[in-house]
Amino acid sequence: MPEDADLKGKVSGSNNEHRLMSSYIPYAFAATLVFGLMLLQLNIEHLLKINPTLNYARFMVMIEGSTVTHLQEIATPWLTYSSAFIYLIGFSCLLICTFLIFAYKKDERNLQEFSIAFTLIYLIAYPFYILFPVDVTSKTLPNMAPLLYTLDPSIVHFVRICDPTLDNCFPSLHAALSLMAMLLIVSRTEHIGFKAIAVAIAVAITIAIQFTILYLGIHWITDMIGGIMLAFTSYYIATRYREHIVGWSGKIDLKNEHGMEKE
Incomplete structure (x- = not known):
């Protein structure tokens, strides 16, 4: 009996892990697809016959002028290097660690919400980059x-x-993705023992990123505001309609499985 129970436990654990993996793979695939679209941006613009000189930066100047330049009045080598580190490394670590925390905890719900929100941000932002x-x-x-x-x-x-x-x-992906990850960590990590530390680090990195994208000469204030709005929108959709999106995705997978069985 103990051996049978142990075997059932292993089988059950294997099934749970398989279920966990299959639950967010479709969204990870969608995010990867969007990355591919980013790499093909110039090809798509050429295919759509977008004017290569098309640019709307003048409207940003009309909206906010040169306000963002005042941030560089405090520029120092130390501040520049630390800002670059946050922009390149801190941003990536925030996203990767958020995903790894949920994966380590085998938190299917949060993995789904993270994957949905992550994909939505890219899908919504991409047309702006093209048009x-x-x-x-x-x-x-x-x-x-x-x-x-x-x-x-x-x-x-x-x-x-x-x-x-x-x-x-426009909109800023750094602003949107960092804030989205922070919102999930703050609102969805009640069961994690080091929640206070995780939240403090996530909040600090997110605030620092909002500063660095402006200070380093990359984004406009309007870009940051657009990214913040995009983060809240994607977070709301992912947390409010996760079950509907997952259910819709599951139906598609089920139809595909039936189609393969018929073949």
Whole structure:
């Protein structure tokens, strides 16, 4: 009997892990697809015959002028290097660690919400990058220094992978994704023993990111506001309609399985 119970426990655990993996794989795949679209941005713009000189940065100047340039009045080498670290490394760590925490806890609900919100942010932002290109502030404002891009040539090469012409400004993905991850950590980690530490770190990184995207000569204030609105929108949809989205996705998978069985 003990051996049978142990075997059943292993089988049950294996089924739970398989169920957990299958629950968020469709959303991870969707996010990967969007990354692919980002890499193909220039090809898509050419296919749609978008004018390569099209740019709406002038409207940003009309809205907020050169207000963002005042942040660089406090510029120091230390502040620039630490801001670049937060922008490149801190941002990535926040997203990856949020995902890993939920995965480690085998929290299916939070994994689904994170995946849905993450994908929504990219899907909503992408059409703006194609149809509403806005140059970075350091490329538009004469008094704005390109602090991030002048640190090292490899940084520019890395950034251009997802932003080939440095005009994917509105809305800010850094603002949207960091705030979305923070909202999930703050509201969905009641069962985690180190919640206070996790929340404090997430809040600190998110606030720092909002500063760095402006200070480094990348985003407009309007971009940041757009990213914040996008974060709250995607968070609301993911947390409010998760069951409907998961159920709809499950029906599609079920139909595909039946189709394969018939074949």
